[in-house]
Amino acid sequence: VKTPAPTAPRSWRTADLLTLAGPYLGLLLVLVIFTILIWLKRGPQGVELFLSLSNLKLVVVHSAVPAAVALGMTVVMISGGIDLSVGYVVSLVTVTTMLAYRWAAAHPALTGSESLWAIGAGLGTGLLSGFTNGMLVTRLRLLPFIVTLGTMGMARGLAQYLTAGSPVPFPDPSRLPGWVSWLADLEPHPAWSVIGPSAWSVLLFALVVAILLKYTVLGRHCYALGSNELAARLCGIRVERTKVILYTLAGLLTAWGGILQCARSSAGLHDVAAGLELDVIAAVVIGGGSLTGGKGTVLGTLIGALMITILGNGCSKLEFPMEFRFIIIGLIIVVVSAVNVWKDRQ
Amino acid sequence: MLSSNKLSIVSIVTAALLAGGCGSGTSDAKKYRIAVIPKGTSHDFWKSIHAGAIHAARELGNVDIAWEGPAKEDQRSLQQQIVERYASEGVHAIVLAPCDRQTLVLPVRGALQRGTRVVIIDSGLEHSDAIESDPNYLGYVATDNYQGGVEAARRMLELVKEKSHPKVMMIRYQVGSESTEQREAGFRDTIRKSSNIEFTEAADEAGVTVDSAQRVAERLLSDQKDLDGIFAPNETSTTGVLRALDVLRLTGPIKLVGFDGSEILIHGLANGTLHGLVLQDPFDMGYQAVRRAVDALEGNPAPPAKVLNTNLKVATKENMNDPSIRPLYARDLKPYLGE
Numbered sequence: 001v002k003t004p005a006p007t008a009p010r011s012w013r014t015a016d017l018l019t020l021a022g023p024y025l026g027l028l029l030v031l032v033i034f035t036i037l038i039w040l041k042r043g044p045q046g047v048e049l050f051l052s053l054s055n056l057k058l059v060v061v062h063s064a065v066p067a068a069v070a071l072g073m074t075v076v077m078i079s080g081g082i083d084l085s086v087g088y089v090v091s092l093v094t095v096t097t098m099l100a101y102r103w104a105a106a107h108p109a110l111t112g113s114e115s116l117w118a119i120g121a122g123l124g125t126g127l128l129s130g131f132t133n134g135m136l137v138t139r140l141r142l143l144p145f146i147v148t149l150g151t152m153g154m155a156r157g158l159a160q161y162l163t164a165g166s167p168v169p170f171p172d173p174s175r176l177p178g179w180v181s182w183l184a185d186l187e188p189h190p191a192w193s194v195i196g197p198s199a200w201s202v203l204l205f206a207l208v209v210a211i212l213l214k215y216t217v218l219g220r221h222c223y224a225l226g227s228n229e230l231a232a233r234l235c236g237i238r239v240e241r242t243k244v245i246l247y248t249l250a251g252l253l254t255a256w257g258g259i260l261q262c263a264r265s266s267a268g269l270h271d272v273a274a275g276l277e278l279d280v281i282a283a284v285v286i287g288g289g290s291l292t293g294g295k296g297t298v299l300g301t302l303i304g305a306l307m308i309t310i311l312g313n314g315c316s317k318l319e320f321p322m323e324f325r326f327i328i329i330g331l332i333i334v335v336v337s338a339v340n341v342w343k344d345r346q
Numbered sequence: 347m348l349s350s351n352k353l354s355i356v357s358i359v360t361a362a363l364l365a366g367g368c369g370s371g372t373s374d375a376k377k378y379r380i381a382v383i384p385k386g387t388s389h390d391f392w393k394s395i396h397a398g399a400i401h402a403a404r405e406l407g408n409v410d411i412a413w414e415g416p417a418k419e420d421q422r423s424l425q426q427q428i429v430e431r432y433a434s435e436g437v438h439a440i441v442l443a444p445c446d447r448q449t450l451v452l453p454v455r456g457a458l459q460r461g462t463r464v465v466i467i468d469s470g471l472e473h474s475d476a477i478e479s480d481p482n483y484l485g486y487v488a489t490d491n492y493q494g495g496v497e498a499a500r501r502m503l504e505l506v507k508e509k510s511h512p513k514v515m516m517i518r519y520q521v522g523s524e525s526t527e528q529r530e531a532g533f534r535d536t537i538r539k540s541s542n543i544e545f546t547e548a549a550d551e552a553g554v555t556v557d558s559a560q561r562v563a564e565r566l567l568s569d570q571k572d573l574d575g576i577f578a579p580n581e582t583s584t585t586g587v588l589r590a591l592d593v594l595r596l597t598g599p600i601k602l603v604g605f606d607g608s609e610i611l612i613h614g615l616a617n618g619t620l621h622g623l624v625l626q627d628p629f630d631m632g633y634q635a636v637r638r639a640v641d642a643l644e645g646n647p648a649p650p651a652k653v654l655n656t657n658l659k660v661a662t663k664e665n666m667n668d669p670s671i672r673p674l675y676a677r678d679l680k681p682y683l684g685e
Contacts, residue, residue: 049569058568062561165389167556167585169610174617184593186564265556265589267610272557316565319549322521 026286026336027303027310034314041318050317057195059309061186064198065090065264067305068257069276070283071202071209072130072250074301077284078213079246080226080293081137081144086254087276088155089129091269093258095159097122098168098268105171115177122262123255129155130251134244152277159270168268176266183263198260202302205256210298212249222246226293283308286336295344307336376410378643380636381432382441383425384415385468391628392443395467397682398632399441406640412437422446426453433457439484439639441632443468451477458482463642465635468628469525478652484642485652487635489626491525494658495532495579498603501622501660502533502575503540505601512574513544517552517562517587519579529579529605529624552583559586564594573600581606584623588614607661607675615666625674627657 038046049055069086076083100121104114129151136147170176182189183198193200213219221242224232233239257273265272285291286307287300311332315325382399384392396413403409412432416424422445430453432440440462444450451474454464458480465484477483506512516533519526537545548566552559559582567573567590576591578584584604588611591597603622604611614620634654642648661671 054568058564062564160388167608167610169613173610173613174619186593261557264593265560265585266592267556267585267589269556272555274555312561313565316550316562317569321549322551 024303026339027307030307030310030314030332034310034318038314038317046317050314055313055317057188058186059306059313060199061196062313063305063309064196064202065257065261065273066276066279066283066308067199067302068202068205068260069254070280070287070301070305071205071298072253072257073280073284074287074289074296074298075209075213075222075246075253076144076250077281077289077291078226078293078296079222079243080229081243081247082148082281082291083133083247083250083254084145084148084277085129085133085152085155086257086280087273087278088152088159088271089126089251089254090258090261090273090276091271092129092155092159092162093122093125093255094262094265094272095162095168095268095270096125097259097262098170099162101177102168102171115179119179119259122259123252126251126253126255126258127248128251130248130254131244133251134247137247138240138243156271156274163268163270165270170266173266180263180266183260184266198263201256201260205253206298206302209253213298218242218245223294226295228294279308280305282333285340286333288340377408378438378640379410379412380439380441380639381412381414381437382632382636383428383432383443384413385425385443385445386419387415387417389419391626393679393683394628394677395443395632397677397679398629398634399636400632400682401629402633402636402640406637409636409640411636415443416445419445422449426450429453429457433460433462436460437462438643439463439465441465441467441635441639444471447472455480463639465639467631467635483652484638485649485654487631487638487654487656489525489631489658490655491528492532493655494605494624494626495529495534496536497532497658497660498529498577498605498622498624499533499536501624501662502537502577502601502603503543505603505621506543506574509574511542511544513546513570513572514575514577515546515548515566515570515573516577516579517548517550517559517566517583519583520551520553526579526605533577533579552578552580552586554582556582556586556589559583560590560593561586563587563590567591567594567596567600571596575601575603578602578604580604581608581611584620585610588620592619612666612675615661615663618663621662623661625659625661625671627659627674629673629677630657 035047035050038050069090073083073086097118101114101118104110104117110117133148133151136142137144185196187196188194189197213222221237224237225239225242229239261273262268283304284296284301287296287304289296289301311329315328382396384395386392392415399411403411414428425445426449429440429442429450433456440457442454442464444466447470451472454471455476457464458477461482463482463484465487467487470486471477502514506514514537516530518530537543550562550566552562563586576587578587585608587602591600591602597619601621604620605624607623607625611620611623615623634656638649659671659674665671
C-alpha cells in the first residue's frame with residue numbers, strides 16, 4: 001500500500017482520505033487483521049492457506065449469490081426502502097426453477113427447452129415478487145419493512161408448500177444441464193478468466209446497475225427519492241411508478257441470485273437461503289449504503305459482499321468456535337458502519 | 347375388526363377409513379382408541395409414523411387411531427392443547443412425539459393421572475420421577491441416535507480399511523441439537539478406537555441449510571484435499587457435503603457417510619458418490635408404539651425395558667435393494683394413508 005502522496009494539499013483531512021480510499025480501506029483492513037490473527041494462531045502455513053489464490057477464488061465465488069442479491073438491495077435502499085423477503089425469494093426461485101425444469105422434462109414436446117422454462121420460471125418468480133413488493137409499498141402506503149416482512153412469510157410458505165419440505169433434484173441428478181455445472185464451478189472456466197463463472201455473471205449485472213444508477217434518469221430519481229421523497233414528488237418525479245420499477249428490478253437481481261443458488265445446490269431447496277437478507281443488508285451498509293436512503297454505490301456493495309464472505313472464511317481459517325464468530329462478525333459490521341457515518345459527517 | 351364379518355363391505359371400508367384418517371371418527375366396533383400426536387404433520391417422517399400406527403391397528407383389529415398434530419414442529423403450546431383435549435376425551439392411550447422436552451411434561455402427567463396410557467416416541471421428555479414411576483407410563487420408543495453414529499463409523503472403517511493411515515473428518519451439525527449431537531458422539535467414540543485413523547473435527551458447523559453445509563465443506567476441502575472420508579450427521583449436511591464433493595470433483599477419492607434419506611441422497615448412493623447412509627425407520631416407530639400401548643391395555647405384563655430402540659440400518663450401494671433396507675427409503679404409504 002502506498003502512503004498518501006506528500007503533494008496532497010494541506011487542507012486534506014483524514015476524512016477526505018477515507019472517502020478517497022472508500023470501501024477498499026475497510027476490505028484491506030479486514031484482510032490485514034485476519035492475516036495477522038491467522039499468522040499468530042497458525043503461523044505462516046495458515047496465512048499461506050488464507051491468502052492462497054485458490055482460497056481467494058473460493059471467497060469470490062462464495063460472494064456471488066449475496067452480491068447478486070445485494071445489487072438489488074442497493075437499488076431499493078438508495079431509494080429509501082428495504083427488502084426483507086430476499087432470503088426466502090431466493091429459496092423460492094430455486095424451487096420454481098427446478099419444478100419448471102422437471103415439468104418440462106416430463107413433457108416430450110418440450111424436450112430440449114427444459115432449461116429455458118426453468119430459468120424463465122425462476123426469473124419470473126423474482127420479477128413477480130419484486131413487483132408485488134413495489135405495488136404493496138405504493139398502493140397500500142405501508143412501510144417497506146412491514147410489506148417485505150409479509151412477503152417474506154409468503155415466499156417461505158409457498159416454497160415449503162411446493163416442495164413439501166423435501167429437496168427437489170434434477171430428474172437425473174448425475175446428468176446436470178451444462179449451465180448448471182458451468183455456473184456452479186468454483187474454478188474459472190475458461191482457465192484464464194481468474195474467477196468462477198458465477199462471479200463473472202454478477203460483475204456483468206453490477207456493471208449494468210452501476211450505469212443505470214449513474215447515467216440514467218431512473219438512477220437519478222432513485223437517489224432523489226431516497227434523499228427526500230417529498231422534494232422528489234414536488235419536482236415532478238412519479239414516485240409510485242419509480243418505486244414499483246425499482247422493486248421489480250431488485251426482484252430480477254434477487255432472482256439471478258436464486259438461479260446461481262439453484263446451480264450451486266443443483267436442487268430446489270425451500271429454505272436454502274434463509275437468513276441471507278441480513279448478510280445482504282450488512283453488505284450494502286458496509287459498502288456505504290444507509291437504511292435512511294439516498295446513499296450507496298454498486299462498487300461499495302460488491303466490496304461489502306466480499307467482506308462479509310471474508311469474515312466467515314477468515315474465522316473458519318482461524319478455527320474459531322462458532323459463538324465467537326458471530327460476535328466478531330457483528331462487531332466488525334458495527335465498526336465499519338460507524339466509520340462510514342463518521343466519514344459522512346466530516 | 348372382530349365383528350366385521352357381520353358388516354357389509356361398505357361399512358368395512360368406512361370403518362377402515364375412519365380408523366386411518368380423520369381423528370374425529372369413533373367406531374363402536376373398536377375396543378381401544380389411541381391418539382397418535384406427532385411433532386408436525388407435513389414431513390414424510392411423520393407420515394411414515396402415521397402409516398406404521400395404522401399398520402399396527404389393522405394387524406390388531408381392535409384399535410382405532412386418532413391422528414392429530416401441530417402443522418409445524420415448533421408449535422409446542424398447540425401440541426399441549428391437543429394432548430389435553432385427547433386426555434379429557436378419555437382415549438385409552440396417547441402416543442406422543444413431544445415438540446419440547448419441558449413444555450409437554452405437565453400435560454403428560456395430567457393424562458397419566460386420568461388413567462391414560464402414554465408412550466413417548468422420537469424425542470425424549472425431561473426426566474421426571476412422577477412420570478417414570480407412573481404405571482400408566484409405557485416408556486420411550488425411538489431411534490438410538492448414538493447407535494446410528496456408531497453404525498456410521500463402522501461403515502466408514504470398512505470403507506477406508508485399505509489405507510494405512512486414513513484421514514477421516516466429521517462435520518458437526520449445530521450445537522444444541524440433541525439428536526445430531528448423539529450421532530456425532532457415537533461416530534467420534536467409535537472412530538477414535540481405531541488407532542491408525544487420523545480423525546479431525548472441523549471447528550465449522552454445517553448449520554441448518556444445505557448451502558451453509560456446502561460452503562463449509564468447500565472451505566475445508568480446499569485446504570485438505572487428502573482426506574479419505576467424511577461423516578455428516580443429518581440430511582441437510584449430507585446433501586451439502588455431497589454437492590461440495592461433486593463440484594470439487596472429489597466424489598471418488600473421498601468417501602462420504604451420511605444420515606437420513608432423500609431423493610438426492612438415495613440417488614447418490616445408487617450412483618456411487620455417497621458410500622453409506624444411516625436410515626431410521628419411523629414406520630417401525632409408529633408400529634411399535636401402538637403395539638406397546640395395546641399390549642398394556644390388554645393386561646399383558648409390562649415390557650422389561652422402558653426404552654425401545656427402533657430399527658436402524660446402514661444403506662450402501664450394494665444392499666440398498668434388499669427387502670430389509672428398501673422400505674426405509676421407498677415405502678409406499680398409500681395403502682395406509684390413502685393419499
